[in-house]
Amino acid sequence: MTRSRAQKSKFGESAFIGYIQDQQRTNHTDQLHCLFACFLSQLEPTSIAKALEDPDWVAAMQEEMQQFINQKVWTLVPLPDGKNAIGTKWILKNKRDARGIVVRNKARLVAQGHRQEEGIDYDEVFAPVARIEAIRLFLAFASYMGFLVYQMDVKSAFLYGEIEEEVYVTQPKGFEDPYFPKHVYRVVKALYGLHQAPRAWYARLSAFLLQHNYRRGTIDKTLFIKKDSRDILLVQVYVDDIMFGSTNKVWCDEFEVLMKGEFEMSAMGEMNFFLGLQVKQLPDGIFISQDKYVKDMLTKFDMESVRTATTPYEAAKTKLKDETDPPVNVHLYRSMIGSLMYLTASRPDIMFAVSACSRHQVTPLTSHLNAVKKIFKYLKGQPKLGLWYPKDSPFQLEAYSDSDYAGSHGDRKSTTGGCQFLGRRLISWQCKKQTIVATSSTEAEYVAAASCCAQVLWIQNQLLDYGFNFMNTKIFIDNQSTICIVKNPVFHQRTKHIEIRHHFIRDANEKNLIQVLKIHTDDNVADLLTKAFDGPRFEYLVVHIGMVDMVFCGILFSCDCSFCCAQFDIAGWLVSATSHLVSAGSLQSCWYNNVSAK
Structure with missing residues (x-):
């Protein structure tokens, strides 16, 4: 219910505020949220006409227009002959916090960039953005060094x-100049929606930070570093979201003051939500989930009341000749796949399943x-499964590589799987169907190892920008023939059919950048990313790849019963002498009982 509508109700705004205060809530934060929500529209208008009827949304649009005046974004001029004006559009969205409470009515004026013509309205448009692996690497480093990560947002x-x-x-709807209604705005600054806007913003921000003695990353151009012999400050930029942290808290305060002096910023304190990732910073580590x-x-997909499953995927069964398999709504299928792909940013346990299902988006059955x-x-x-980055785990790079030979029954191609760790912190993983048809399991494993090596490099x-030089990184492979091919630089009968682009792993091995080691198939955690498994094996791999439940993470250090201590060390990593995974349900039940007892 919007505020304007609430005024027409029999209770009204003041009655609701009075009710909240009469409750005498002890939770002061929740009380402030409720009071603040009274002055925000809870509904998103479906048209600009409806928005202009609601004073809350009018105020939000006026705030946006004031930003344009403050930044001197444009000037009102008559449209020159031979020039075309690009249309503008209002985007009206409610901003919510992690609990779903509306905290802001956000009105954004954007240009209709699809009407721009290349070579006339824009030229270069590419702007670098941080890779999701870079974000996880940043958090892994923060957990190892033991400093807090903060977040800022540029308005x-x-x-x-x-x-x-x-x-x-063109002039925005509802805010036309009464004296010059036919005039247009000439854009001086980058406007949202323009093709060149992200590039222009990145150029502006990077120039400012370089001017103040920050160094740009050698590989990742969205990473900015400041360090001396003892301390280091890291700044990771993803368009207008900025995360930063330092071993010296004073440097964080100085960076915040520096940014606020140049840009209008929103300091959001300790980072707990970034690019859709929920980040929980604990004294003993960092937990990442979604x-x-x-x-x-x-x-969204009406799956709240379905029965649960112990594994996300089962191997496809051969269909009978008379078995029908009608097609389904392609838009629904693609929407579900797209949502799941976004979730793989913190859920390697569903990576293989999503990858396998995404191959059927053209004609889904x-x-x-x-x-x-x-x-x-x-x-x-x-x-609530997520990645756990323990603080006391060593900071050493190692990787695991595996493949499923001819696992795709349709075209008999193999599946590449790989994952990279910093100690016990999983920071990167890959699952991809190979582009070639491997003629042997050794060839499939060799191609997978080359892919893993590329990510390791x-x-x-x-x-190197963090101050760590890792040579001889261990890559564990469960195929002895592949290891022999990597270590033997001679091209012979068994390798001449393998494409040359996969052989760079030999060069990396000769330069001592990596070393390939044999590991038993049962201990290769990359196996999780190559095929489907039954319940016990799947649970074993999920835990050993570094995933824990949020409930486990939240109460791990408050439970001191002998059962839990026998299964977990202080870092929260499962250690079982018999190499068998204890039922997650029994652990969860034990922890619930301990918490309720306390």
Whole structure:
């Protein structure tokens, strides 16, 4: 109910505020949230006409227009002959916190960039953004060094970037100049929606930080570093979201003051939500999850009341000749796959399942939709699984590589799987169907090892900016023939059919950048990313790849019973002398009982 509508109700705004105060709530934060929500519209208008009827949204649009005036984004001029004006559009969205409470009515004026013509309205448009692996690497380093990570948000970031092209936009609806209604705005600063806006903003921000003695990352151009012999400050930029942390708290305060002096910033304190990742910073480590997104996704696709599943995927069965498999709604299928792919940023346990289902987006059938629903059933039962980065784990790079030979029954191609760790912190993983048809399991493993090596080399170069030089990184492979081919630089009968682009792993081995080691198949955690498994084996791999439940993470250090201590060390990593995974249900039950008892 919007504020304007609440005024027409029999209770009204003042009655609601009075009711909240009469409750005499002891939770002061919740009380302030409730009071603040009274002055925000709870509904998003479906048209600009309805928005202009609501004073809350009018205020939000006026705030946006004031930003344009403050930043001197444009000037009102008559449209020159031979020039075309690009349209503008209002985007009206409610901003919510992690609990779903509306905290802001956000009105954003954007240009209709699809009407721009290349070479006339824009030229270069590429702007670097941080890779999700870089974000996880940043958090892994923070957990190892033991410092807090903070977050800042730039208000109307794109309005700070300057553009060189001559661009004109129409006056926004509801805010036309009464004296010059036919005039247009000539854009001086980058406007949201313009193709060149992200590039202009990045150029503006990077120039400012370089001017103040920050060094840009060698590989990752969105990473900015300041360090001396004892301390280091890291700044990671993703468009207008900035995360930073330092071993010296004073440096964080100085950086915040520096940014606020140049840009209009929103200091958000300790980082707990970044790019859809929920980050919980604890004294003994950092926990990364997306349980809120899982809940929203289950609600979106009406999967809240389904039965749970113990695994996300089952191997496809051969269909009978007379078995029907009708097609399904392609838009629904693609929407479900797209939502699941976003979730793989913190859930390697569903990576293989999502990758396998995403191969059928052109003509999805009922069997394919049932496979996707199986993933949702698994998420229903395990919504709070996430990555645990323990503080006391060593900071040493190692990787695991594996492949499933001819695992794709349709074209008999193999599946590449790989994962990279910093100690016990999983920071990167891959699952991809190979582009070639391998003629042997050795060839499939060799191609997978080359893919894993490429990711390891990128991480090595990234860590040079952090001050770590990792040579001889261990890559564990469960195929002895592959290890022999990597170590033997001679091309012979068994390797001449392998494409040359995969042989760079030999060069990396000769330069001592990596070393390949044999590991038993049962201990290769990359196996999780190559094929489907039954319940016990799947649970074993999920835990050993570094995933724990949020409930476990939150109460791990408050439980001192002998059962839990026998299964977990102080870092929260499962250690079982018999190499068998103890039932997650029994552990959870034990912890629940201990907490309730306390």
